[in-house]
Amino acid sequence: MFNIKSFAQQCVRVWHLLKKPSKDEFTTIAKVSAIGLGLIGVIGFIISLFMKLINVGS
Numbered sequence: 001m002f003n004i005k006s007f008a009q010q011c012v013r014v015w016h017l018l019k020k021p022s023k024d025e026f027t028t029i030a031k032v033s034a035i036g037l038g039l040i041g042v043i044g045f046i047i048s049l050f051m052k053l054i055n056v057g058s
Contacts, residue, residue: 021029
């Protein structure tokens with residue numbers, strides 16, 4: 001069964017562990033996220049081109 005009191009205590013414990021990232025941490029996270037997003041986009045684009053080439057050939 002779901003225990004709301006236990007869940008609230010866990011949320012408070014996590015909240016106390018949180019900290020604001022430094023400028024360097026934030027820029028690193030932003031760069032890695034942008035690279036990952038770009039990589040996923042490129043992979044999707046390549047798959048899209050490949051599928052179009054398959055459909056044109058048949």
